[in-house]
Amino acid sequence: MVRAGLTAERLTLAGAELADEVGFDQVTVSALARRFDVKVASLYSHLRSSQDLRTRIALLALAEMADRAAAALAGRAGKDALTAFADVYRGYAREHPGRYAAARLRLDPRTAAASAGVRHAQLMRAILRGYDLAEPEQTHAVRLLGSVFHGYVDLELSGGFDHSAPDSQESWTRTLDALDALLRNWPAP
Structure with a gap:
């Protein structure tokens, strides 16, 4: 019998909260069942597998980040937009x-195409229009920005900048200054 009040959406949100508490790699249907004090089998009427749960959490995270980024970008252009977008990624990573981590889960092509990940790319491309970058250079720049944002945030979250000066905020600001300068002076192919 299905426990009253459990839905795929509620389980996904609880799984996302669990991921923030114990790490995305530790999220399983079994761990979620323990959280709700139910048998694992009772969750399979809402979730197909731990991978299904992990995919749902990834989709939730992508959507939350895209919503925050869209709100942060409203009315901004150039370096102001670039900084606002980057700060959304960094802030979200610190908060959640x-x-x-879930947002970087590799999704199958069909799921990825239907996800908010597409909105992330569209938002980055909107920023890049302010730098007058056309294709294929825009794609290269999107990949560069994603790599820098994710790489910096991953290193910072893992403590990679904890034991040296200057403060990581100062380096973050300088990194964004450098990206802005690079985008304004993008090298010709």
Whole structure:
């Protein structure tokens, strides 16, 4: 019998909260069942597998980040937009480390195409229009920005900048200054 009040959406949100508490790699249907004090089998009427749960958490995280990024970008252009977008990624990762990790889960092509990940790319491309970058250079720049944002945040979250000066905030600001300068002076192919 299905426990009253359990839905795929509620389980996904609880799984996302669990990911933030214990790490995305530790999220399983079994761990979620323990959280609700139910038998694992009772959750399979809402979830197909732990991978299904992990995919749902990834989709939730992508959507949450895209919503925040869209709100942060409203009315901004150029470096202001670039900084706002980057700060959304960094802030989300600090607030929701498990969900942030989930957002980088490799999705199958069909799921990825239907996810908010597409909105992330569209938002980055909107920023890049302010730098007058056309294709294929825009794609290269999107990949560069994603790599820098994710790489910096991953290193920072893992403590990679904890034991040296200057403060990581100062380096973050300088990194964004450098990206802005690079985008304004993008090299010709």
